[in-house]
Structure formats: structure tokens, C-alpha cells
Amino acid sequence: xxxxxxxxxxxxxxxxxxxxxxxxxxxxxxxxxxxxxxxxxxxxxxxxxxxxxxxxxxxxxxxxxxxxxxxxxxxxxxxxxxxxxxxxxxxxxxxxxxxxxxxxxxxxxxxxxxxxxxxxxxxxxxxxxxxxxxxxxxxxxxxxxxxxxxxxxxxxxxxxxxxxxxxxxxxxxxxxxxxxxxxxxxxxxxxxxxxxxxxxxxxxxxxxxxxxxxxxxxxxxxxxxxxxxxxxxxxxxxxxxxxxxxxxxxxxxxxxxxxxxxxxxxxxxxxxxxxxxxxxxxxx
Amino acid sequence: xxxxxxxxxxxxxxxxxxxxxxxxxxxxxxxxxxxxxxxxxxxxxxxxxxxxxxxxxxxxxxxxxxxxxxxxxxxxxxxxxxxxxxxxxxxxxxxxxxxxxxxxxxxxxxxxxxxxxxxxxxxxxxxxxxxxxxxxxxxxxxxxxxxxxxxxxxxxxxxxxxxxxxxxxxxxxxxxxxxxxxxxxxxxxxxxxxxxxxxxxxxxxxxxxxxxxxxxxxxxxxxxxxxxxxxxxxxxxxxxxxxxxxxxxxxxxxxxxxxxxxxxxxxxxxxxxxxxxxxxxxxxxxxxxxxxxxxxxxxxxxxxxxxxxxxxxxxxxxxxxxxxxxxxxxxxxxxxxxxxxxxxxxxxxxxxxxxxxxxxxxxxxxxxxxxxxxxxxxxx
Numbered sequence: 318x319x320x321x322x323x324x325x326x327x328x329x330x331x332x333x334x335x336x337x338x339x340x341x342x343x344x345x346x347x348x349x350x351x352x353x354x355x356x357x358x359x360x361x362x363x364x365x366x367x368x369x370x371x372x373x374x375x376x377x378x379x380x381x382x383x384x385x386x387x388x389x390x391x392x393x394x395x396x397x398x399x400x401x402x403x404x405x406x407x408x409x410x411x412x413x414x415x416x417x418x419x420x421x422x423x424x425x426x427x428x429x430x431x432x433x434x435x436x437x438x439x440x441x442x443x444x445x446x447x448x449x450x451x452x453x454x455x456x457x458x459x460x461x462x463x464x465x466x467x468x469x470x471x472x473x474x475x476x477x478x479x480x481x482x483x484x485x486x487x488x489x490x491x492x493x494x495x496x497x498x499x500x501x502x503x504x505x506x507x508x509x510x511x512x513x514x515x516x517x518x519x520x521x522x523x524x525x526x527x528x529x530x531x532x533x534x535x536x537x538x539x540x541x542x543x544x545x546x547x548x549x550x551x552x553x554x555x556x557x558x559x560x561x562x563x564x565x566x567x568x569x570x571x572x573x574x575x576x577x578x579x580x581x582x583x584x585x586x587x588x589x590x591x592x593x594x595x596x597x598x599x600x601x
Numbered sequence: 602x603x604x605x606x607x608x609x610x611x612x613x614x615x616x617x618x619x620x621x622x623x624x625x626x627x628x629x630x631x632x633x634x635x636x637x638x639x640x641x642x643x644x645x646x647x648x649x650x651x652x653x654x655x656x657x658x659x660x661x662x663x664x665x666x667x668x669x670x671x672x673x674x675x676x677x678x679x680x681x682x683x684x685x686x687x688x689x690x691x692x693x694x695x696x697x698x699x700x701x702x703x704x705x706x707x708x709x710x711x712x713x714x715x716x717x718x719x720x721x722x723x724x725x726x727x728x729x730x731x732x733x734x735x736x737x738x739x740x741x742x743x744x745x746x747x748x749x750x751x752x753x754x755x756x757x758x759x760x761x762x763x764x765x766x767x768x769x770x771x772x773x774x775x776x777x778x779x780x781x782x783x784x785x786x787x788x789x790x791x792x793x794x795x796x797x798x799x800x801x802x803x804x805x806x807x808x809x810x811x812x813x814x815x816x817x818x819x820x821x822x823x824x825x826x827x828x829x830x831x832x833x834x835x836x837x838x839x840x841x842x843x844x845x846x847x848x849x850x851x852x853x854x855x856x857x858x859x860x861x862x863x864x865x866x867x868x869x870x871x872x873x874x875x876x877x878x879x880x881x882x883x884x885x886x887x888x889x890x891x892x893x894x895x896x897x898x899x900x901x902x903x904x905x906x907x908x909x910x911x912x913x914x915x916x917x918x919x920x921x922x923x924x925x926x927x928x929x930x931x932x933x934x935x936x937x938x939x940x941x942x943x944x945x946x947x948x949x950x951x952x953x954x955x956x957x958x959x960x961x962x963x964x965x966x967x968x969x970x971x972x973x974x975x976x977x978x979x980x981x
Contacts, residue, residue: 487766492868498687498689500685500686500687500689501689501691501692503683503685503689504683504685504689504690504691504750505691505702505706506656506675506676506946507654507655507656507676507677507682507683507751508676508682508702508703508706508750508754509675509676509677509703509706509707510702511706514706517692518702518705518706522693523692523693587752588809
């Protein structure tokens with residue numbers, strides 16, 4: 318009887334298990350295996366060598382790339398967090414009608430009607446040396462030389478990330494805010510809390526799960542990204558994703574695989590730290 | 602007794618846009634009183650409470666506390682504390698931190714405020730649950746914690762928004778006793794919003810019945826039940842029959858009243874309200890006697906004949922619904938022991954009678970405001 322039930326539930330879990338096995342476990346296993354292989358200019362040579370990792374971890378290029386990537390990730394995270402929280406707060410607590418909330422929320426999603434690449438490329442005529450921003454500032458006489466830092470710089474990379482990913486912060490935070498019982502805010506006010514105290518002692522703690530989910534979205538996406546860095550950085554700026562992409566285009570698959578494994582481990586450690594800070598199962 | 606906590610509302614109006622929610626409320630609640638605001642949903646009682654709490658702006662008029670105009674002050678400046686309908690405990694804090702919240706806002710040190718919070722948890726018998734989170738508590742326990750949280754800022758006035766409505770009937774009776782005993786122990790003014798007349802009767806020193814944003818009657822519960830001021834009040838608190846009558850013949854200082862064509866009786870003419878024409882009165886269901894058959898009214902009695910349309914056993918009493926020849930419905934509550942001696946059945950013709958002194962005449966100026974109350978009298 319018990320065995321029968323067991324096999325039925327196993328059967329029901331089978332499709333999902335197979336899907337995960339094929340599309341998650343298998344590719345990762347392949348990457349891990351290949352990361353220990355040798356290669357030359359023409360072929361992959363099966364084996365078990367640690368050279369890929371050794372080279373990776375001792376190269377200053379890698380460390381520089383990681384440093385850069387962390388810089389992008391943390392700046393983007395901070396900016397999207399502040400922006401996302403403020404927008405969500407405005408939508409959830411200042412807009413009274415549901416209709417208006419839905420309308421404004423839709424407005425936030427408009428950038429997503431076009432693809433990532435188009436959204437990024439559209440910054441170029443705006444920020445370029447002879448772009449709209451520079452010509453405007455020159456014509457008003459505010460600057461005499463075109464501003465160089467606007468495009469193909471850390472600034473433009475982070476700007477593009479913020480543009481792309483703020484909504485991923487807004488949505489989960491807005492969701493948790495909408496679930497906050499408005500009477501809690503009144504109760505805090507009744508106890509004499511000033512607006513900033515209500516924000517820090519009531520709203521932020523109750524939005525923790527939304528903040529965590531948004532942070533996971535933003536951090537993992539920035540950590541793994543290479544398109545934004547290559548387009549907005551003009552090929553002058555390195556990130557971990559970009560290194561992997563370059564290695565792949567040079568057919569150095571084992572080196573790319575080793576980089577990917579290290580990146581995966583890095584991101585997993587970041588996630589573990591975040592989950593340690595917020596008990597997501599309790600919050601949801 | 603602290604001697605504080607005198608609350609006055611002076612010509613308070615509240616409207617949302619063009620829609621009035623509370624109109625012309627004048628009310629004086631003495632210090633240390635347990636006051637119940639009573640009424641059906643949407644009658645303005647919660648809005649009135651929220652205006653007292655400072656969570657709702659007053660459109661017109663003033664709120665005074667201890668002779669201080671507090672209309673524009675914040676809840677803490679007023680010295681009020683509110684207990685919310687679903688308690689609104691902070692889900693991310695344990696009971697101790699929930700109770701200590703008001704002191705934390707005030708900037709008190711952790712050890713000190715926790716000690717004080719423990720005292721208040723002990724007051725409401727929740728000292729063993731200091732570390733529990735709200736979602737681990739039952740409704741009654743949450744309510745006690747919410748009360749402790751409201752009391753920690755040492756308010757003069759505690760405002761309770763339907764505090765018992767989320768509890769099951771048994772717990773409701775238990776908790777209302779606790780509320781009353783804590784109120785008496787601390788000598789604070791409690792203002793309690795409820796839609797249950799039973800709750801108001803049990804708790805209140807002063808009951809305020811509201812309807813359509815206006816106060817219908819301010820009285821002690823006993824007076825409210827014996828002399829409802831308006832047909833609405835009589836209807837809302839239940840157990841009353843509403844009838845209209847025409848004054849007729851006069852003899853000495855007595856006037857004959859006719860109602861429901863064949864029903865009549867005599868009352869002292871000085872009890873008649875000024876003015877002529879139709880009168881409106883109520884009579885309590887438990888003041889009505891039933892006799893089988895048709896009988897004339899005895900001296901000092903009012904009587905009318907009707908046929909029994911329904912008999913219900915209600916435990917302590919028997920509920921008898923009668924219909925007169927003109928279709929008016931009259932209800933009588935007969936004590937069980939009397940009913941046993943009467944062979945009454947549905948369809949029987951009976952005479953309903955009551956003493957003239959049990960007739961509660963409404964003053965005509967009170968009739969206008971209740972013109973919209975057209976629904977038939979409800980039995981409880």
C-alpha cells in the first residue's frame with residue numbers, strides 16, 4: 318500500500334525531475350567535466366588537469382574582471398534598491414486607487430516592450446561624444462568640452478543596468494508592500510511614530526522578502542551579464558561574463574567552463590549569504 | 602481615578618467630498634466612563650472613533666479632551682490610544698516588542714521598556730507569551746496583547762474599534778468582562794464601538810446610538826431599553842413593537858388613543874407630546890400579555906386583538922408573532938411558565954394587552970430623522 322503510493326508520487330514527480338535533469342543538472346555536469354579538460358587551438362582533449370583553474374585564479378585579468386563585476390553589481394544593486402523601493406512605496410502608499418496603481422505599474426513595464434539590446438543601443442545617440450546630452454550642455458554653455466565619461470564608461474554601464482533591472486526590484490517590493498495591512502501603519506502612527514520611524518520599523522522589515530527577491534534578480538543578472546558590458550563599455554571594460562564570452566569565441570571551451578564554474582560558485586555563495594540574512598520561507 | 606479623560610465632541614461634522622459621514626455630533630463623555638458607540642454598519646460610529654483617535658480629519662467642529670482643543674493634534678498629543686479591529690499587531694515583532702513599540706518610539710532604552718512591557722503583559726495575563734509572535738496566538742490572546750500595547754503609553758482615553766467582533770461568542774463574553782475589569786481597575790475612559798446591543802448593555806455606563814451619521818440617543822443602557830427615544834433606537838436594540846396611534850376622545854385628564862383601528866387604551870393627557878395628529882409609540886415585547894379570545898381593554902390597559910401567525914420556542918421565553926386584521930405585526934415574549942398554562946396555537950385569535958405606563962411615546966421632533974427607517978421591526 319505504502320509502496321504503491323510512493324511509486325505513484327514518484328511517477329508524478331517524474332516529468333519535472335526529467336526536465337531539471339536534462340536542462341539543469343546535465344549541462345552543469347558537462348561544464349564541470351569540461352572545465353578539467355585540456356585543449357589546444359583545434360580540439361578539446363579529454364583528461365583531468367587543473368591548469369584551467371590554476372591559470373584562471375592566478376591571472377590578474379580575472380581578479381580585475383571580478384573586481385569590476387562586483388563594482389557593477391553592488392552599484393547597480395544599491396541604485397536599483399533605492400529607486401525600486403521609492404517607486405514601489407509611491408505606488409503602494411501614495412496612489413489611492415487600484416486603477417491608477419495598475420496604470421502606473423503598466424507604465425513602468427513599457428521599457429520591456431522592446432528588447433534589451435535595443436534599449437541599450439538607444440542610449441548611444443543620447444550619451445555619445447556628439448550625442449544629445451553633450452550637444453545640449455554645450456549649447457547652453459554649461460560645459461566647453463564634451464563630457465567623455467557619458468559613454469563607454471562605468472557610468473554608462475551602470476546606467477544601462479539600472480535602466481534594465483529597476484523593474485525587477487520594483488515588482489517584488491511593490492507586491493510585499495501591497496500585502497501590508499494598512500492598519501499596521503495606523504497603529505504605528507497611533508503609538509506616536511514619525512513617518513521615518515514607520516518606514517524603518519514597520520514597512521522595511523515587512524518588505525524584507527520583496528527586497529531579497531529583487532536583490533537576487535538584480536545581483537544574479539548583473540553578475541552573469543556580458544552584453545551590457547560589451548555594448549555600453551565599448552569593449553574597453555571587462556567583466557566575468559565578458560571573459561567567458563571571449564574564451565568561447567576563441568574556442569577555449571575548457572577555460573570558459575572553468576570560469577563559468579568559478580562564477581557559479583561565487584554567485585551561489587552570494588545567495589547563501591542573502592538567504593542567511595532573510596528567512597525567505599518564513600516571509601513568504 | 603486619574604480624573605482625566607473627559608472627552609467632548611462639539612458640533613462635529615465629517616464628510617467625504619459631498620457625502621456626509623457624520624453630522625452634528627455633540628457628545629460629552631465623563632472622565633472614567635465606559636462609553637459604547639452603538640449602531641449598524643455605516644452609521645458613522647467608526648468614523649467618529651477614528652476622529653477621536655486623530656486618524657481621520659474633522660471637517661467641522663471641535664474635539665475637546667480635558668477642556669483642551671485637540672482637533673488638530675496627533676494621537677500621542679491627544680493622550681489617546683486605539684485598539685484596532687483586527688488588533689493590527691506587528692507580525693514581525695514578538696509580543697514584548699509589540700507592547701513596547703510605543704516606548705521604543707519615545708526613545709526609551711531597551712531594558713527599561715521591556716520591563717514596562719512585561720508589567721503590562723502581566724496586567725492582561727500574557728506574561729508567558731512575551732517571546733511569541735502574533736501568528737502563534739489565538740484571537741483572544743492577540744486581543745490582550747493589543748490592549749497591553751494600547752495601554753503602554755499611559756493614555757487617558759482608550760479607543761476600541763469593534764474589539765470583540767473577531768472572537769467566538771463564548772470568548773466574546775469572557776473578554777468583555779476582562780475589558781470592563783481592566784477599565785475599572787485603571788479608571789480610564791474607554792470608548793468602544795460595537796454593533797451589538799448586547800455588548801453595549803453589558804459594558805457601557807453610557808451608550809450612544811447612531812444612525813445615518815447622527816446621534817439618535819445618548820443614555821444609560823437601562824434607559825435606552827426602557828425608553829428608546831426614536832423608532833430607530835427601539836428597532837435597533839430589538840424587543841420592541843412599533844405602532845402609530847390617533848388621539849381620540851378626552852375625559853378628565855385622560856386621552857383615548859386608537860391604533861390599528863380596533864385597538865385602544867387611555868393615557869394621561871400630560872404625557873401626550875405637543876401638537877396634534879398621528880402619534881408614534883413603542884412597547885416592549887416582554888410587557889405584552891396574551892389572552893385567548895377577544896376581550897375589551899381593562900382599566901389602565903391597552904388592548905388589541907390579533908391572530909397568532911407564528912410561535913417559536915426560544916429557551917427562556919416563547920416568542921409569539923401575531924398579525925392584526927390590518928396586517929400589522931406584533932411580537933410578544935411570554936415567559937415559559939405562563940405559556941405552559943395557555944393553550945395557544947398558530948391561527949388562534951388572541952387579545953394582546955399591556956399597561957398604559959409601559960407605552961413609550963416618541964417625541965414628534967425625533968420622528969423626522971428616522972423617516973428613512975422604513976424596514977419592519979425585527980425580532981431578536
